[in-house]
Amino acid sequence: MLKLHATQSSGNCYKVRLMLALLGIPFRHIDIDLFRGENRTTDFLLKNPEGRVPLLELPGGRFLAESDAILAYLAEGTPFLPDDRLERAEVLRWMFFEQHSHATSIGAARHWLALVKGGRDLRTHDIDRWQEDGYAALGVMERHLARRRFFVAERRTIADLALYANTHVAQEGEFDLAGFPAVRGWLDRVAGSPGHVPMEWRPAEATLVAQA
Ligand SMILES: N[C@@H](CCC(=O)N[C@@H](CS)C(=O)NCC(=O)O)C(=O)O
The missing domain is CATH 3.40.30.10 (Glutaredoxin)
Structure with a gap:
């Protein structure tokens, strides 16, 4: 196992x-x-x-x-990893984006501000950068999702799972999603898809x- x-x-x-x-x-x-x-x-x-x-x-x-x-x-x-060459590369593209531009701001902010005791004092110098980079990443996602239901191939792939994990708790890293309606709609679609389980599961x- x-x-x-x-x-x-x-x-x-x-x-x-x-x-x-x-x-x-x-x-x-x-x-x-x-x-x-x-x-x-x-x-x-x-x-x-x-x-x-x-x-x-x-x-x-x-x-x-x-x-x-x-x-x-x-x-x-x-089906979570498409066979089609371009769709597969697009999945990788969004996963690279997630690691490079999203986890380093939205994920890091939540980790230090919500999970680590005293994290705000330890990483005060990073907060402005997390905010700037995190909102920039949300802007990229918003523009992409404005005309799509999911990141790639109009169905849930591992690109969605990679980006969903930290985006759905972005407010714990002090990001306000109010100005990102397409991102919020996508979060609802992922959470409402068959077999979805929450973080606590x-x-x-x-x-x-x-x-x-
Ligand atoms: N790029 C790695 C990052 C893994 C990572 O940073 N994990 C954190 C928890 S979310 C960790 O283990 N932190 C402990 C440490 O770095 O000492 C991945 O996506 O798996």
Whole structure:
């Protein structure tokens, strides 16, 4: 059985739980408490030298890090990763955007302002940049979604999952989505799609025991 080393409140980890739930893949959730440094132990660094979650553990003891790489691995051969060459590249395009321009502002702001105790004081010098870059990223998403239902191919793909995870909790990073109606409409469409699960969802303990 797959094992997901993850932190419940992390947007990057949520993406992967959502993908596993949508595909109906059973997995074991191994909680990593970042705030107690469980991602920096010698044992964890052997599994992922970057010391970050999410980390997918495959049968046979192989590991895959980076949330969007994990999404691509899990989605292979499913409608969440298109076969069409251009659509597939467009999915990658939005996932690169997510990592480069979105996680670094909208994701980072939530992490430090909402999750890390004392984070605002530790990262005061970053707040203006997060705001500027985060609103710029939301503007890009708004313009793209103004004429589309989803990011690529007019259906839910891993590009949507990658961007949904931190956008739907952007207000926790002090972003106001009021001026982004197309983004809000897309958030509602993703959340209303079949099989969607919220960030709090995790596999039932009974399933874990049964499948272990
Ligand atoms: N680009 C990576 C980022 C992973 C990442 O930064 N994870 C955070 C939690 S959201 C983490 O593990 N932080 C702990 C640390 O960097 O020490 C991904 O998308 O998986």
